[in-house]
Amino acid sequence: MSVNSQLPVSGADSADTEQNGFRLSRRSALRGLAGAGLVSLVGVPAFAGSAAATSANVSLVQSDLSSNITGMGTGPLPGSTAYLTGSPSFVGGDYDAYVSGLASFYGSGGTFSSGSAWIWGSPDGTAAHDEPAGELIRIEETVVLTDLNGPFTLEFAADNLVAAYVNGSLVGTSVDWMVPKKVTLTNLVVGPNTIEIRGMNAGSDADGDGVANDPNPAAVRFELVGPEQPAAIALDIDVKPGNGDETDPINPDARGVIPVVVYSIPDFDAASLDVSTLRFGSAAAVDAGAGASAAHGGHAEDVDGDGLVDLVLHFPSSDAGFAAGDTEAKLVGQTADGTDAVGSDVVRTVGGKGRGRGR
Template sequence: MGDGDGGPQDFLTIKYNGTTGAILWTAVFDALAVDQAMGVAIGPDGNPVVTGISCGPWFSSPKCDFRTVKYHGSSGTILWNVTYDSGGQDFARGVTVDPNGDVFVVGASNFMDVVTIKYRGTDGTTVWTVAYSHTTFGTGEEQGWGVAVGSDGHPVVTGNSRTGSNQNVRTVKLDGSTGAIWWNTIFGSAAGEEAKGVAVGPDGNPVVTGSVNPTGGVDNDNFLTVKYDGSTGAVLWNVTFDTGGKDVGSGVAVGPDGSPVVTGLTRQSGSSFNFLTIKYLQQLTVSIDIKPGSDPNSINLSSAGVIPVAILGSATFDAMQVDPATVALAGASVKLIGKGTKYSCSTEDVNADGFVDLVCHVVTAQFMIEPGDSVAVLEAQTFDGLAIRGQDSIKVVPD
């Protein structure tokens, strides 16, 4: 459907019957030469909100602004529509609605800065606008891609932070009332990561999905999913998924049981793209025993040796399914033995409960522990991608 001045795109919003998939209504929104919808969310009043961009004129250096439209959930009638113009090029990419019905929109301005806007749900009035730029964090570029809000009413924004050729994921939690930054967390490495979507689970913890390219090769992206602590921004776990081709995550939702579902695209070499959808179990808390048989669990940070840690099996958890390559105790990885291809792990029943435990030896020199710390946290993954976490007491002793 055209718009009268040569532009080829309009918003198209469709409501389906949840039981049968029958179309209940369709709504076309046409403002400028190009109107492109990028995200949709439904509030507690049952009314959908769509966000995207409006650009024009079509034939001569089109200027783009945020465009956000709220529809009546029963009829598709437009209730309000608003724009945001920074004076430059503005691209809205994500939208969410809080428990009070107020709307949060996130996007990028001038390809370098993240803009988040809170609108009053009843009439679209702007409550606040917050922009954090590449200069805020001392980077070369910041891009906003996704926004979600939990029951606390405070939005979580995710996107990409680039300095030079290295790109990582930046996730920021904002105060829902003022837009002030509560916390911001960078996740990534030299491999290069990209975030596209975020959701907040019933536990209040956000989950971000996107992709990582561990080798930098063509079509070598893997799904990346990261879960954060909603209060502090600390990373609780992260997992990747690789089909052997190009795998790019773009959307995530978290169910009532806390299990995230991520979706995106996958392509094998020479083939076309297909949908790829994965459901993860929520992070599993397991029991561990640092230095089995020892009490207290004394650690000398100057030691050049190793420390044993047992991941305890149980009636509901098979410790043999833990991938030794992913085990990290307070930042220390498992020692490699032989020709450097075998991990120093073995199986035994250290607590004599009838269940097999996995005992691994981690490199003491790699510990990220400070004198005075009293707890060490172990993080790992099973071979099928389930994140696990456990902790035990420690006592740091002098040389």
């Protein structure tokens, strides 16, 4: 659907612009609802560099029945510390097991939230509470951080031994199953972070032969705590507006620039964006920290005729990182006051295969 006014394109842009026609945004109804206070435009994940204040500490990831238990196997004999640096040979199986009744005496000095749980498992998937002496369990969780204004602390405990890794680096160990270990993390990054907990059951001397090599109950528990990640403004964007298609065509090998409109709504002025912070491209490229910067500072125009001035931008195609088969374009950045903002649009690729994932 077109509108009467056409957005002027400067002489510098006109030769390279893939599309210079504009149409009413296909999400104009959504913007109307948002303006009426019926749709929230906040609550999506924020991005790096936010200056927005964070709230009180919350549990960001913790052990529970949905934890990703990635392996179990036989470790060294009790008393050895080889498990701290080695990579145990694990076997597959169903390990989602909750060891009930242990929280009352395991890790009694901890500050775990009520949402975390003691978990372990057994190789046959029976969720038996007794585990073999020397048995190892490895649990991995991924947490995506958008703001590193900490502190971030990882608390963990296991019966009997535990080692914790963050992004592949050992951050702490403990052989005191009665008292959880708490460490302040300094190697977190913006984006995905891998939390790995390795627990080991040292066994017991149930048969009285003087050797602690008999099966006994085992459990592991962990929790990452940090400031609640700030929300971002949800941008209403339109890639190559005016093309008449619901899915905007993108040629991954095209040169020139791709026009993108950021629409203003009653509760958001697109002019409040800091253009120097914006990155645009395929969702895969932008999520990886790449994408194209704006070719110029953008200019103002009421593109959709709703009486609100929108922001029109152009991004170099060669830096946007589109590849054959991409279906989503993403724009991320910040407002002038440091509030994160993100928007996306549906696209389809035509023509070439692309030249990588942007710069």
